[in-house]
Amino acid sequence: MRKLLKFSVWAAAFLAAAAIAGALALKLYFTPERLKALTADFAARNLRRQVTFDSVSLNLSGLEIRGLRVSEYPDFAKGEFFSAAAFSVRPSFGALLRGELKVDSVASEGLKMNVREVKPETYNFSDLLAAQPARPAPAKAPARASQPPRLSVSSLKVRGSSFFYSNAAGDMKVTLSGIDLAASGISPDELFPVDASFTLDVKSPYFTGRLPASIRGKVALGGFDPAKGRAEISAASVSLGGVKARLSGALKNLLEPDARLRLSVDQFSTSDLKQFFAALPPKILLPAVDADADFKLTARDVELRSVKLKAGPVEAAVRGKAAWNPRLYYALSADVKAQVPETDTSLLARKARQFPVPPGLKLPLTQIAADVRLREGHADVPSFTLESKAFTASGRTFADYSGKELSVTGRARADVKDLGGLAEIAPAQLARYGLKGGAALSLDYSYGKALSARGEAELKGAGAQAAGYSISDVSGKVAFTADSAVSPGVSGKLEGEPFTASFKAFSLTSHPKAELKLQLSRLKVKELPQASAAAAPDKKPAKAAGKPFYADVSGSADIGAVEHPNFRCGRVEARLALTNVSDDMRELGGTASFSAGAGKFSGLYKLAEQHKAAKVALYPLLVLQKASAVAKSLRLPDFNNVDFDSIEGAYTFRNGVMSLDKSSLTGPAADVSSSGTINLPAEKLDMRINTRLKAASGVRMSAPVALIVTGTFSDPSARPDLKSITEQPAVKKAVEKLAPKAEKLLKGLFK
Numbered sequence: 001m002r003k004l005l006k007f008s009v010w011a012a013a014f015l016a017a018a019a020i021a022g023a024l025a026l027k028l029y030f031t032p033e034r035l036k037a038l039t040a041d042f043a044a045r046n047l048r049r050q051v052t053f054d055s056v057s058l059n060l061s062g063l064e065i066r067g068l069r070v071s072e073y074p075d076f077a078k079g080e081f082f083s084a085a086a087f088s089v090r091p092s093f094g095a096l097l098r099g100e101l102k103v104d105s106v107a108s109e110g111l112k113m114n115v116r117e118v119k120p121e122t123y124n125f126s127d128l129l130a131a132q133p134a135r136p137a138p139a140k141a142p143a144r145a146s147q148p149p150r151l152s153v154s155s156l157k158v159r160g161s162s163f164f165y166s167n168a169a170g171d172m173k174v175t176l177s178g179i180d181l182a183a184s185g186i187s188p189d190e191l192f193p194v195d196a197s198f199t200l201d202v203k204s205p206y207f208t209g210r211l212p213a214s215i216r217g218k219v220a221l222g223g224f225d226p227a228k229g230r231a232e233i234s235a236a237s238v239s240l241g242g243v244k245a246r247l248s249g250a251l252k253n254l255l256e257p258d259a260r261l262r263l264s265v266d267q268f269s270t271s272d273l274k275q276f277f278a279a280l281p282p283k284i285l286l287p288a289v290d291a292d293a294d295f296k297l298t299a300r301d302v303e304l305r306s307v308k309l310k311a312g313p314v315e316a317a318v319r320g321k322a323a324w325n326p327r328l329y330y331a332l333s334a335d336v337k338a339q340v341p342e343t344d345t346s347l348l349a350r351k352a353r354q355f356p357v358p359p360g361l362k363l364p365l366t367q368i369a370a371d372v373r374l375r376e377g378h379a380d381v382p383s384f385t386l387e388s389k390a391f392t393a394s395g396r397t398f399a400d401y402s403g404k405e406l407s408v409t410g411r412a413r414a415d416v417k418d419l420g421g422l423a424e425i426a427p428a429q430l431a432r433y434g435l436k437g438g439a440a441l442s443l444d445y446s447y448g449k450a451l452s453a454r455g456e457a458e459l460k461g462a463g464a465q466a467a468g469y470s471i472s473d474v475s476g477k478v479a480f481t482a483d484s485a486v487s488p489g490v491s492g493k494l495e496g497e498p499f500t501a502s503f504k505a506f507s508l509t510s511h512p513k514a515e516l517k518l519q520l521s522r523l524k525v526k527e528l529p530q531a532s533a534a535a536a537p538d539k540k541p542a543k544a545a546g547k548p549f550y551a552d553v554s555g556s557a558d559i560g561a562v563e564h565p566n567f568r569c570g571r572v573e574a575r576l577a578l579t580n581v582s583d584d585m586r587e588l589g590g591t592a593s594f595s596a597g598a599g600k601f602s603g604l605y606k607l608a609e610q611h612k613a614a615k616v617a618l619y620p621l622l623v624l625q626k627a628s629a630v631a632k633s634l635r636l637p638d639f640n641n642v643d644f645d646s647i648e649g650a651y652t653f654r655n656g657v658m659s660l661d662k663s664s665l666t667g668p669a670a671d672v673s674s675s676g677t678i679n680l681p682a683e684k685l686d687m688r689i690n691t692r693l694k695a696a697s698g699v700r701m702s703a704p705v706a707l708i709v710t711g712t713f714s715d716p717s718a719r720p721d722l723k724s725i726t727e728q729p730a731v732k733k734a735v736e737k738l739a740p741k742a743e744k745l746l747k748g749l750f751k
Helices: 002-029 032-047 093-097 345-351 419-423 427-433 530-542 604-610 612-617 619-630 722-726 729-737 742-749
Strands: 055-059 062-071 080-091 101-109 112-119 151-166 173-186 192-203 208-220 230-240 243-252 258-265 289-297 301-311 314-323 329-340 366-375 378-388 391-400 407-416 436-447 451-466 469-481 484-494 497-506 513-520 551-559 562-564 567-569 572-581 589-596 599-602 641-644 646-654 657-666 670-679 684-693 705-711 716-720
Touching (some): 032 055, 419 451, 436 469, 619 657, 619 670, 619 684, 641 657
Parallel strands (some): 112 151, 513 551
Antiparallel strands (some): 055 062, 080 101, 080 112, 173 192, 192 208, 208 230, 230 243, 258 289, 289 301, 301 314, 314 329, 329 366, 366 378, 378 391, 391 407, 407 436, 451 469, 469 484, 484 497, 497 513, 551 572, 562 567, 567 599, 572 589, 589 646, 599 641, 646 657, 657 670, 670 684, 684 705
């Protein structure tokens, strides 16, 4: 036992002496000058680059290099490829004696690597990867191949390092700066812990920004084959402006990751991204995002096997592929579901002023579902649905944005459960109309250089109120395009009176042409609200100067009776064929005719002031009222308050001048007919009014008395036609008995 102990002491002393001798030999042999020479020779023969360093030392504690610099190929005249402020390796000699290749620690500080894509698929380190000449095989392979020692590193630390990349086109630059990395228990095959942090700066045509990041997890090197490596990420984080995201999961193949990751993004505002995306509206709060992704990533593309994300009320499942080398390509499909909460667009309109968001809309709670497919400048939505309290909608759409101009086509159908609920969306615009009932809409649309739409709307017991009138129980269909509307038949009630109507309208955006047929049991014409009548004059100065808006109107109306505080009559039949109808009536043309059954009118001016169409139709009667007041000498009855049996009119219009083809009134007190013209824009009169008084007036005439009316509507000039007076039987008989100067006397009488 004592011999064994003595031997052990001598063995230990020998090993210590050998170690001291080895250290002295290493220090004496591997002087800094010799190390520099060996390194320069190694770099020249193997790296084909220049290598320099400030100092190098090699001893039993390990290797340490300071100020290491490696040139681009072939020398520093082409730039610097790699550098390190300090680099040290501390091997474990005890493990080496056991046949193990173990490093106690590897540490570096200030590492810098500059990677450039010289041309597509060729980099400034490609020469280092060039295949070496194959060595001749030995004549005879050994019976048993010895296993190389396994490498392991107890500790790895990298501090204050950076990595720079630029592509061949020069429009993309990526920098990783402030790289700090720590790892322990590194082996070729087993998982070992890694903790790293860095800042990623990107400058490209697609994105420019800075993203601080950190990662903690475990890595397995796969026998130093990155394609066989794997990683488990326990916690990773990245920030973009004020947007913070966290990542966890696992991946295989460190070279081209096959990954299953979970991503979460904290709630953020669009203001947090304004520095990167200037077009974003500010101060819009966006919900937190959670996503689970299963994908395959390579240097050329990414295959999304399954991506499920949830962002507040939005859920989506995405799958597909995207590639970017040599050109951008994508083929993605997504199932999207969303629940849009009740929203007032006033706040959104104030924040997103660069977008045409109408304020004051009260958007209801709406469920949205869509199938979306994206492929190289095309967006296809084979199906979408929207459902809210007021309406449901469904359809499909396709958009082509690959060219300079956007092109969109699609089809949609909407069922409005309650028009009143729909009006609640735009209360400021629609609440006053008291909408009710239901409706349905089907629409085919397209947009290229101009909007094109075609569809059909169906009213189902609809109702509304406007200008003091109420319409109810309206049902019928209307076929329409972006420029026309046609209905074969619509029925309902106007002020409780049943009606039926059909119409056609064309060229609505340029020069509307409308045809209308109306049958109404009774028309109750109401006085317009005082506020509306007072506001009308104030609106005229606000109209923009320019060409008036013209329309052509034709059709017929059959109304059982008409009632107004100043006018009532029996059945009315009207026919219209008018062109260039406008507010100023300067180019009005065409024809119009009507007949009205027995009734009464008084103070027609009030009716004419409120209803311009009534004013044109009743112009001859209005002129009659004024003319009868001017020609007092004829002692005509008060035409401001008249009972009549019938009224008829037939007019021809040319350039705003109305020719009275027929204008007549028959009644108990008088029969009146008018002829001549009225210049509607200037309200100039050139008329002849024939009046034959009847018994009810207190005077009976067997022949009519004529008035010649000129001047303007506001200041008419009326004079009797002497010939019509002399044609009166009583006057004619008196003239025959009088002296020849009777004619002169009559002229003086009516001067």
